[in-house]
Amino acid sequence: MKDRRSHLPAIMTWAVLIFFYIPIILLVVNSFNANRQGTIWMGFTLKWYEQLFSSKGRDIWRALTNTLIVATIATAISTFIGTCGAFALHKYKSRFQNFHYCLIYTPLVVPEILIGISLLIFFMALKIELGLTTIVIAHVTFCISYVAMAVLSRLQDFDMTILEAARDLGANHWTTTWKVLVPIILPGIFAGALLAFTLSIDDFVITFFVNGPGTTTLPIQIQGMIKRGAMPLINALSTLLLAVTFVAILAYQMILKRNQRNAG
């Protein structure tokens, strides 16, 4: 039979995948480039990595600590709130829930800059001092929606008659919830928490508005370094972060595969 498929989509797909990696490969290569400007190759060096771990890199590690503190607290709070929200949306059908759904869904599609500026103005109007607390509040606000959506999609795949079966077999409300419902939706909660954590670590735009003096997070620090032109250090830092991300993704994929195998 004649091949009726066009090769064009395949070519485009691979071109796009290569396009995704052009800047990233250049960045990794440049982190080992002795040339400060990172334009022409001037020999292999590890000095940018050394600088990163010397006193020049102290601000970076402080910013990383702040980022991890904010991400941990924001993930814990938003996972709890988002999971409750998803339960409410799934269990009850009412006018109030329609409004509640809009309230949870809208932050997902509102530009980050609007969330950032409106929170800044809100904090200013209430005369709340900007700092780690305001960053955490802002992060929780945008993470709730992602957690709620992740949990909700898990709830929708789940056969609720199992709960009735548990009750028919004599389980009380508490047992049904903790022994049946929670274990089943745990992967959804876990996925939501992971998403919240990554979004919080990565957020620049919203944090940019609500951070205060002395509460620099890593993305804010990176932006400052870009503005100052400390390029080689950013290359080295980015390469390290890429390596960490890559390992994290691999681990996540492995957990996912194992869960799927257990489930199916």
Next chain:
Amino acid sequence: MSAPNVHRKNFLSEFSVSSPSFLWLTIFFLLPTLIIFAISFRSRGEFGGIGDQWTLETLQSIAHPNYPSIIWRTIWMSLACTGLTLAIAVPVAYHMARVSAKMRDLMMLLTIIPFWTNFLIRIFAWKSVLHPEGFLKQFLVWCHLVNPDATLLYRPEAVLLVMIYTELPFAILPLYAAAEKFDFSLFDAAMDLGATRLRAFFSIFVPGIADGLLSACLMVLIPCIGSYVIPDMVGGKDSMMLGNVIVRMTLENRNIPAAAALSAVLTVVMFLPLLFFLKGKKNPDGSAAPAKEVV
């Protein structure tokens, strides 16, 4: 137990489960958004704060001759970015849906990895690609495609390129999710009946993934309208967008009421496609909410 009591009990348990997310988002999302509109009618405070008087001056001051052109640029750049991104993402989604499962997993992973790396770092990396002494420029000069004194950086085209780069995964994911559900035997049937490949693609495949197209469109368009970092880092003076003006007003000019007024304009600009979208998605079970595809 009497009927009204049961009713009240149900309502109480409904409210207790809903209240954490409902109250949090009402206080820290809905209220601040509404406050933006209110502050637009306030005067400027003495120390970069918010004034006490109600005034129309702030709104009048943003009718500055520069702003209509910036608003217009924001709209056309966002539309151009959305159009180009979708034009690239649709064939990619089509191809991904037709390859073997193993290949598909690999392609998905390759699509996701770059957008798990920090957004600023990716933009920064583009800056070195487009740098006047960077390899792309040298390559283009070597191919005689550009003039040796031409600059690739600090122009609207560079902003558009990096915006497409950033938004492509957000278009590919919902489009792929729709393409995966598409029944490709329809496509083959159309070709058996004599349709050309191109005709089958546009008349059968594209309408078949309409839902995915709509969400991809929104997923790309709205962040574009609000973009600020990309024009700030790779754009020049002639590529400023609404987001840049808002940030400048807030942090440099310390004119919060004017920033609020511009944000109100931005909200209105982006609310139009959003309203259209939410109307199209009114599903009773609320299941059609791919959002930024939870991966």
